[in-house]
């Protein structure tokens with residue numbers, strides 16, 4: 682019989698950590714091996730990050746950008762100094778370019794899957810957005826990315842909105858950094874041709890709403906995704922953790938896990 686994949690959960694006291702733990706209940710292919718949170722956190726059954734890294738085949742991490750970057754470095758150090766280092770499935774969002782570079786470096790030593798959204802629907806949507814952006818000329822079609830989330834979310838735009846913006850920019854053959862318009866207030870002047878705009882709503886318990894609007898003069902096309910419960914992301918992350926088994930070190934994303942071609 683195949684052994685179940687042993688999973689440690691980082692940020693185990695958080696909304697997503699709890700959703701991942703719930704997803705693991707009653708499964709035979711994957712098993713909860715350890716849970717940890719901030720070093721000073723108090724909670725039943727919590728262990729240290731080191732103990733969790735030692736106990737798991739894969740760590741599912743929905744925490745904060747700096748915590749995820751440090752965890753990736755700790756896993757890479759384990760790969761160098763110990764025979765065993767687990768894979769990481771990173772779901773945190775709001776990374777700085779410097780933090781992303783540290784994760785990329787750690788992925789030379791360990792398997793890391795990182796995605797701003799582990800749902801099937803959003804990963805499908807990325808391909809549709811790329812295709813629409815490639816087909817609709819920037820001189821006639823303006824692209825706007827909209828997202829709405831619950832009032833406790835701390836980063837904006839969401840990781841998903843940025844992924845969708847990147848897919849749109851890729852479709853147009855440009856870098857998102859060159860065309861992103863992330864803040865509008867006051868007398869902004871007319872819209873710049875080719876810009877990809879972002880708008881953000883925060884309120885209540887909204888799980889996650891994303892739309893990419895292609896606005897022409899006489900018609901507009903909107904591609905949207907709604908998350909109905911956050912267990913959705915947890916199930917995707919657990920699928921990603923199971924997928925890591927036997928993979929060589931490297932940086933992967935949910936498109937790789939789903940076998941989508943780009």
Ligand SMILES: NC(=O)C1=CN([C@@H]2O[C@H](COP(=O)(O)OP(=O)(O)OC[C@H]3O[C@@H](n4cnc5c(N)ncnc54)[C@H](OP(=O)(O)O)[C@@H]3O)[C@@H](O)[C@H]2O)C=CC1
Nearest residue numbers: 692695696697718719743744748772773774797798799914
């Ligand atoms: N990729 C995806 O599909 C999804 C991504 N997310 C992202 O996941 C992240 C977490 O979201 P959510 O669960 O709602 O947030 P929460 O704040 O509910 O949970 C995060 C947890 O991580 C803990 N934490 C903070 N620092 C550390 C550390 N150094 N080591 C271990 N644990 C730590 C927090 O503790 P404390 O509260 O004390 O700070 C908290 O318990 C966000 O970045 C969010 O955007 C969310 C949903 C889906």
Ligand SMILES: O=C(O)C1=N[C@H](C(=O)O)C[C@H](O)C1
Nearest residue numbers: 774797834839840841842889
């Ligand atoms: O913080 C959240 O809740 C979510 N964060 C992710 C993001 O930033 O895109 C994914 C999802 O939309 C929920």
